Amino acid sequence: MLALFCPNLRQNTSVTKVDLGRLLEESGAILRGHFILASGRHSEVYFEKFRVIERPDVLSALCSEIAEAYKDLEFDYVCGPTTGGIIIAFEVGRQMGKPAVYAETENGVKTLRRGKTIPTGSRVLIVDDVLTTGKSLFETRDAIVRAGGTPVAYAVLVNRAQVPIDAEPMFSAYTVEAVSYAEDEIPEWLNQIPPVKPGTSVFK
Secondary structure (H helix, E strand, O other): OOHHHHHHHHOOOOHHHHHHHHHHHHHOOEEEEEEEOOOOEEEEEOOHHHHHHOOOHHHHHHHHHHHHHHHOOOOOOOOOEEEEHHHHOOOOHHOOOEEEEEEEEEEOOEEEOOOOOOOOEEEEEEEEEOOOOOHHHHHHHHHHHHHHEEEEEEEEEEOOOOOOOOOEEEEEEEEOOEEEOOOOOOOOOHOOOOOOOOOOOOOO
8 A cells, every 4th residue: 555655656556447437436435316516506426525535545546647647748836726626736746746736715716825926937737626617627727827827737536527618638537427407407306315415615
């Protein structure tokens, strides 16, 4: 298990999408039922990011997919938003030898806090845990632009978006094929299951 933390992890943990799916299922990260997502939409599938970030092996395997996908990308920083994006930015940065910066919410707006600045023109890889509507990624992108940086690529651990997101290039370590529904579009079979509202924010 200690080998999971070695600097050349991404060269040593090549896994297939089937392996990643099994890791996510076995870790309890992919839940099934009736969930109200952070976006406000309803779905029968939910990705519980905390089951991943409490498992260094699963998190490292997913982040190594991102590191491999962007191994030839020229960039200066990795940036992730609170909450889940922070540890992902750290791990991707660790594997790729790049510093991480974090977009935190202040007065309702994502920003680089705690006195953190980046040089004007810095090229930034933006990462996050789950992609549904893209709102969190867009807010992080805006924070980087306001700080004087240039977003050059995007990556998420799990992509559950139903439509293309205006953020390119985009890499997803794992894609979950899960339909989500607006409040007035919930099918009867899903309405028969009591809804659960996990998560930490109103929108994602």
